Amino acid sequence: MTTFDYDVLVLGSGPAGESAALNAMKHGHRVAVIEAQDTVGGACTHQGTIPSKALRHMVRQAIRYNTTPAFRDIGDPRTLTYPRLLSHANEVIARQVDMRSRFYYRNQIRLFFGRGRFVDKHTIEVISEEGQVELLTAASVVIATGSRPYQPENIDFSHPRVYDSDSILKMTNTPGKIIIYGAGVIGCEYASIFSGIGIKIELINSRDRLLEFLDDEISDALSYQLRNTGVMIRHREVYKSVVSSDKGVEVLLESGKRLHADALLWCNGRSGNTQNLGLENIDLETDHRGQLVVDEHYQTRVPGIYAAGDVIGWPSLASAAYDQGRSAAASARGKEHCRFVDDVPTGIYTLPEISSVGQTERELTEAKIPYEVGRAFFKDTARGQISGETVGMLKLLFHPDTLEILGIHCFGAEAAEIIHIGQAIMKQQNGGNTLRYFVTTTFNYPTMAEAYRTAALNGLNRL
Secondary structure (H helix, E strand, O other), X not given: OOOOOEEEEEEOOOHHXXXXXXXXXXOXXXXXXXXXXXXXXXXHHHOOHHHHHHHHHHHHHHHHHHHOHHXXXXXXXXXXXXXXXXXXXXXXXXXXXXXXXXXXXXXXXXXXXXXXEEXXXXXXXXXXXXXXXXEEEEEEEEEOOOEEEOOOXXXXXXXXXXXXXXXXXXXXXXXXXXXXXXXXHHHHHHHHHHHHOOOEEEEEOOOOOOOOOOOHHHHHHHHHHHHHOOOEEEOOOOEEEEEEOOOOEEEEEOOOOEEEEOEEEEOOOEEEOOOOOOHHHHOOOOOOOOOOOOOOOOEOOOOOEEEOHHHHOOOOOHHHHHHHHHHHHHHHXXXXXXXOOOOOOEEEOOOOXXXXXXXXXXXXXXXXXXXXXXXXXXXXXXXXHHHOOOOEEEEEEEOOOOOOEEEEEEEEXXXXXXXXXXXXXXXXXXXXXXXXXXXXXXXXXXXXXXXHHHHHHHHHOOO
């Protein structure tokens, strides 16, 4: 019987890698984690979720201060610079790293810092930053190396005025105007953040509308709010070339338009971090985006090699990655059944934020499923009026005969928190998924959550 150094080796310490390692250790397996960066946490902690949401929080606080009349009696409006925002984000990142480092120490999970590369399906070569090489063997391997921003070859990302969603966290000034190319989730979030501190934004979208996967009404609301903060949105536009100089950036569009700004932020796609992993040594291929294909047990086409998180593509969310990593570790130890993540709530941290779960009006109409709509507008809630968070609404889609909830869509303050109440009801079996729950349950008053009761009554009144 072959003896390995570890039962499970995990490549990457982001959400997927961390949860895979902890799950394996909790079930008595010998585990080690290989991390390419200097500290744990992955792109989620250092380049993605944590820093961008920390930036957003500070901007939101500044907006609330500057728009609340009572604070105007205290002093003049406050303007935040981008470097000042980054200092707060870096503080949060440091706390996250410290906390996550303790997870590994407390659970006696060995950490190796360096780049991992497959020698064969049971052996990983770890190359440290100093060039030292160490060979580690394991019965199973979980690939959780995450993703990176896609960079077209005809754009010079080494220029100090050209950024992607990783390098933007190293920008040392506050530009007067930024062109954001790509109006996906990341592009829309950064458009909110930068416009919130007074930077002029040109948001270029190659599609017909913003975030087409959202319910149309929510997408329209986002477009209105971004324009209301001064964001210039250009739909159905594709770049042709980018010219950078000491004076600024010029983006030439295929339509012939020439846009000028102080900086360019590229937010158009991501690629899986599978380069230089030595996948050719284990006969494992990726798709055109560098992502790995897995089965319902998160196993790749190579037995014993699993993958989870952004490196396998959709939904590319930290929330899903935690569950995927845990399931991958369960499969690696031989568990026959694991949860395959195929139903994830959307959480988009624009200003205001967006969250949804279930089907949209368009999807229901195309599927010829009858539905009715119940709405609650935050401007009509006592909590919204007290907090000043009056923009937004909660929208419930339900079957008119069974009252089964088919979709929940929320736009406004705390949307990503509010959505989980409805999500819990939608998950109920044997008739538990019903709109009547919200009219037969007493909600705290005043709260944002009571919007469910208002929306449910609004919907029932339509029947």
